[in-house]
Amino acid sequence: MSSFALGLGGIGLMLVMLAFRQPVWIALAVIGIAGNWTLNSLMTAKFTAGTTLFDVASNYNLSVIPLFVLMGEIASGSRMSAELFNAARVLLSGLRGGLSMASIASSGAFGAICGSSVATAASMTRIAMPEMNKAGYEPSYSAASVAAGGSLGILIPPSIILVIYGSITETSVARLFAASMIPGLVLLVLYILVAIWLAHRAGAAPLEAGASIGQRLSALKDPWQFVLLFVLTIGGIYAGVFSPTEAASVGAFGAIVLGFLKRTLDGARLIAAIQASVIVSCALFMIIIGATLFANFIVQTRLPDTLLQLAQDAELNVFVVMGLIIVIYIVLGCFLEGLGMVLITVPVFLPVVVGYGFDPIWFGVLVAVLVELGLITPPVGMNLFIIRAQVRELNIRQIYRGILPFLLAPVALIILMFVFPQLALWLPELFYN
Amino acid sequence: MSLLARLRAGQIFLKAYNVTDPDHQAGRTMRILHWIASLALCVMMLVVVGDVILRAVFNTPIQGAYDVVSISLLVMTVFGIAPVVAGRREIMIDLIDGFVSNTTIRVLAVIAALTGGMAFLFLGWAMITPALDAWRWGERSLELGMPKWPLWVVAFLGLVGILWAYLIQLRSNLRGAQDSAPGEDKS
Amino acid sequence: ETLKVTTFLPPMHTFVKAVNAWGEELNEKSGGELDLEVFPAGQLGPPPRQFDLVRSGGADIAIFLHGLTPGRFPMTELAGLPLTYPSSGSESAASSRRLTELAPDYLAGEHEGTHILWLAVTPPLKMHFTDADPSDLGNLEGKRIRYAGSTWQKIVESMGATPVPVPPAETADAMGKGVVDGASFPFEATKAFDLAPVTEYSMEPGLASATFAVVMSDAAYDRLSPELQKLIDETTGPDRAAWFGALWDESEGHGRDYMEEAGVNIVKLSDDQIADLQGSFRDIVDSSIESVGGNAAKFVEAYKK
Numbered sequence: 001m002s003s004f005a006l007g008l009g010g011i012g013l014m015l016v017m018l019a020f021r022q023p024v025w026i027a028l029a030v031i032g033i034a035g036n037w038t039l040n041s042l043m044t045a046k047f048t049a050g051t052t053l054f055d056v057a058s059n060y061n062l063s064v065i066p067l068f069v070l071m072g073e074i075a076s077g078s079r080m081s082a083e084l085f086n087a088a089r090v091l092l093s094g095l096r097g098g099l100s101m102a103s104i105a106s107s108g109a110f111g112a113i114c115g116s117s118v119a120t121a122a123s124m125t126r127i128a129m130p131e132m133n134k135a136g137y138e139p140s141y142s143a144a145s146v147a148a149g150g151s152l153g154i155l156i157p158p159s160i161i162l163v164i165y166g167s168i169t170e171t172s173v174a175r176l177f178a179a180s181m182i183p184g185l186v187l188l189v190l191y192i193l194v195a196i197w198l199a200h201r202a203g204a205a206p207l208e209a210g211a212s213i214g215q216r217l218s219a220l221k222d223p224w225q226f227v228l229l230f231v232l233t234i235g236g237i238y239a240g241v242f243s244p245t246e247a248a249s250v251g252a253f254g255a256i257v258l259g260f261l262k263r264t265l266d267g268a269r270l271i272a273a274i275q276a277s278v279i280v281s282c283a284l285f286m287i288i289i290g291a292t293l294f295a296n297f298i299v300q301t302r303l304p305d306t307l308l309q310l311a312q313d314a315e316l317n318v319f320v321v322m323g324l325i326i327v328i329y330i331v332l333g334c335f336l337e338g339l340g341m342v343l344i345t346v347p348v349f350l351p352v353v354v355g356y357g358f359d360p361i362w363f364g365v366l367v368a369v370l371v372e373l374g375l376i377t378p379p380v381g382m383n384l385f386i387i388r389a390q391v392r393e394l395n396i397r398q399i400y401r402g403i404l405p406f407l408l409a410p411v412a413l414i415i416l417m418f419v420f421p422q423l424a425l426w427l428p429e430l431f432y433n
Numbered sequence: 434m435s436l437l438a439r440l441r442a443g444q445i446f447l448k449a450y451n452v453t454d455p456d457h458q459a460g461r462t463m464r465i466l467h468w469i470a471s472l473a474l475c476v477m478m479l480v481v482v483g484d485v486i487l488r489a490v491f492n493t494p495i496q497g498a499y500d501v502v503s504i505s506l507l508v509m510t511v512f513g514i515a516p517v518v519a520g521r522r523e524i525m526i527d528l529i530d531g532f533v534s535n536t537t538i539r540v541l542a543v544i545a546a547l548t549g550g551m552a553f554l555f556l557g558w559a560m561i562t563p564a565l566d567a568w569r570w571g572e573r574s575l576e577l578g579m580p581k582w583p584l585w586v587v588a589f590l591g592l593v594g595i596l597w598a599y600l601i602q603l604r605s606n607l608r609g610a611q612d613s614a615p616g617e618d619k620s
Numbered sequence: 621e622t623l624k625v626t627t628f629l630p631p632m633h634t635f636v637k638a639v640n641a642w643g644e645e646l647n648e649k650s651g652g653e654l655d656l657e658v659f660p661a662g663q664l665g666p667p668p669r670q671f672d673l674v675r676s677g678g679a680d681i682a683i684f685l686h687g688l689t690p691g692r693f694p695m696t697e698l699a700g701l702p703l704t705y706p707s708s709g710s711e712s713a714a715s716s717r718r719l720t721e722l723a724p725d726y727l728a729g730e731h732e733g734t735h736i737l738w739l740a741v742t743p744p745l746k747m748h749f750t751d752a753d754p755s756d757l758g759n760l761e762g763k764r765i766r767y768a769g770s771t772w773q774k775i776v777e778s779m780g781a782t783p784v785p786v787p788p789a790e791t792a793d794a795m796g797k798g799v800v801d802g803a804s805f806p807f808e809a810t811k812a813f814d815l816a817p818v819t820e821y822s823m824e825p826g827l828a829s830a831t832f833a834v835v836m837s838d839a840a841y842d843r844l845s846p847e848l849q850k851l852i853d854e855t856t857g858p859d860r861a862a863w864f865g866a867l868w869d870e871s872e873g874h875g876r877d878y879m880e881e882a883g884v885n886i887v888k889l890s891d892d893q894i895a896d897l898q899g900s901f902r903d904i905v906d907s908s909i910e911s912v913g914g915n916a917a918k919f920v921e922a923y924k925k
């Protein structure tokens with residue numbers, strides 16, 4: 001059997017395992033190990049399996065996940081997020097879906113201190129979901145708002161994915177960050193448009209009576225400490241006091257200090273928050289371990305290479321090939337986690353894309369958008385899983401159903417990026433040329 | 434913090450490990466593993482905050498903060514997976530729930546517990562070679578130059594806990610306890 | 621026969637291009653019987669696992685950096701001691717050739733389970749500063765310098781500065797924000813990491829190198845026919861190392877031009893200053909050789925000859 005067929009078969013088997021209620025990490029890990037064994041040998045499969053757990057679990061960059069989960073747990077357990085969303089509710093009262101818009105906008109702001117989409121969604125789940133539930137929002141709608149908003153974490157700088165893209169392609173990370181800023185804001189607006197559109201369907205979000213200007217202004221004073229924590233963290237990153245990775249610890253610690261100062265946090269709540277963060281993060285780490293093993297198998301099947309080769313042999317037009325590349329990304333995104341996707345595809349596609357005369361910085365932003373899309377596409381979508389891990393009342397079916405309309409936004413952004421490449425290229429040129 | 438607070442946090446999570454009797458050995462073990470993982474998360478946070486403050490205020494960074502974060506993350510993960518497994522908090526896709534009987538779901542859950550346990554047994558077997566390599570070749574951490582083999586020992590300890598947790602999961606699946614029992618979440 | 625090559629280096633890196641060129645040569649000379657398939661950017665495993673990946677059969681050939689697994693290749697890493705070079709020159713062509721020549725006698729044990737095809741020593745890493753003028757080395761007192769690896773940590777300390785670990789991709793940003801005041805990098809890497817806009821002074825000569833290896837697993841080698849084994853032997857070894865080193869020296873030159881054109885002042889230390897530095901590095905060199913033990917001293921002597 002060719003490795004290409006083996007790759008497709010592996011994906012198919014994994015889907016069967018997922019459908020039959022096998023935990024996501026098991027489906028990914030078992031197929032990854034078995035595939036590697038078939039392609040190479042037991043010894044190779046054993047080596048990769050034996051080192052992956054250790055390497056993933058001790059990867060410094062992944063430390064942001066448990067720490068941002070903790071920050072969300074603290075903000076929620078100490079009622080800070082309730083205050084924040086109460087303010088947003090009063091401010092945006094009279095607008096249908098106001099809280100959903102607020103949670104997408106807060107995710108965008110969170111994206112400015114957090115380089116990981118999963119961590120952004122993890123934090124925002126605990127901050128935004130309970131408040132939307134209280135306000136009577138349809139759970140699948142509010143979950144989808146958080147999953148979609150959270151994906152902004154890798155498009156609004158800082159971004160782990162762009163740092164990795166930069167090191168694979170030897171392009172400047174600073175330029176990539178500048179390039180992704182405007183597309184990040186455009187996507188934020190697109191997500192909000194989807195949220196407004198959905199809110200007007202019956203039942204998704206109740207309408208609240210508009211508050212007076214005075215009420216709106218006075219609502220702003222409650223959550224000011226939490227907003228200050230945000231601003232200080234962003235400031236700390238841009239002033240170089242701490243790195244984006246360290247910002248996770250600073251943010252979590254700041255939230256704890258704030259909670260104790262406001263007397264809304266006590267020892268018991270703190271312990272409960274820490275213990276809950278461990279459970280949520282470890283459930284996610286198991287999936288990351290499985291996804292790493294699965295990606296290691298898929299990369300060796302050379303699936304994207306083979307498809308690309310077919311397209312090039314057929315001497316297709318540039319835009320058809322680019323279209324095919326995007327389709328490959330979208331399909332892979334349904335099964336792979338973000339980092340694995342970048343590792344598997346970028347070394348293969350970059351030479352082709354640059355050969356067609358596209359700017360590698362522009363392509364980096366495009367890849368980040370496609371990875372974002374992958375984080376929220378069923379069946380394997382990390383942002384969907386992180387919400388499932390934290391909100392146990394919600395089943396995955398509701399989350400899948402809720403997210404579908406939001407997928408339109410990144411697709412629209414991809415089209416916009418082809419029509420107006422300047423969306424990504426204008427800022428880096430302004431800053432660095 | 435007060436004894437009451439400790440007890441409360443412990444009690445809340447006992448139910449989540451699928452162990453109802455607090456003196457039960459399995460429950461105690463899961464609780465200890467969960468505490469170790471939680472402690473590691475705190476260490477991670479405090480070391481980074483300490484490093485940032487010392488660097489910003491006194492221009493004297495903590496040597497090895499990077500290593501301590503990596504090690505704490507390892508400890509948190511290998512000890513934190515066991516309570517996840519015992520409490521059946523592994524993420525899975527429940528699309529077929531409306532279409533199949535409860536018995537089928539129970540059978541699938543038993544299969545999942547067996548597969549998961551076997552997958553970790555395989556991982557443990559596979560970890561022996563790299564662990565011995567780390568010891569034999571004297572591999573060291575990047576920043577502090579500490580020997581790496583003790584970290585592998587930690588990973589194996591965590592693994593024993595994970596396998597135990599799979600036994601708990603298997604037992605509760607065989608008994609047919611419902612998934613996502615309401616109220617075991619602390620929120 | 622297709623040999624799988626694994627490396628953590630990015631696909632457009634000089635090293636990957638060179639290995640691709642060698643692969644084409646193999647293909648041509650074997651009449652299409654032998655091929656290389658390169659998996660770059662750590663596709664098959666993380667950077668520190670590249671060597672073991674080959675030993676486990678996950679790939680046939682690995683290109684890896686010894687410094688990523690501290691303690692694993694103590695003898696080879698001695699070639700990265702400060703101001704320690706062959707008398708034939710500190711350029712990569714000369715040092716790579718010499719190290720490859722010494723491999724069978726001194727370094728094969730550390731690379732157990734593999735054939736060393738060739739070793740490569742980087743052009744010495746230069747120091748780059750945001751505003752400290754290194755023509756007076758006293759100006760470096762108390763500065764925060766980005767480093768990687770324990771040797772560079774000691775070098776920075778011995779110059780009275782504070783070593784700060786910063787990932788390569790974040791260095792330009794850290795220099796721009798004043799998190800660090802300088803960094804050690806070969807010129808060759810300065811363009812990829814965008815260092816010119818944040819660098820005021822670069823210091824020559826470079827102070828210490830890093831070492832890379834290209835190894836093939838014994839299993840893969842034994843699988844080949846005697847003719848193909850001979851082809852591998854003939855196209856690797858010291859000559860290949862020197863050929864590759866020359867490519868590296870060339871990109872080092874391009875990198876230097878890039879810095880100069882961007883207006884960076886390249887400060888050359890005087891012979892007296894270099895002699896002073898050599899004196900202050902003596903402790904680092906002696907203690908490293910001692911801690912490795914065995915025939916480490918003999919190896920370093922042979923390397924410097």
Ligand code: NA
Nearest residue numbers: 111114153158
């Ligand atoms: Na971000």
Ligand code: NA
Nearest residue numbers: 333374377380
């Ligand atoms: Na997906």
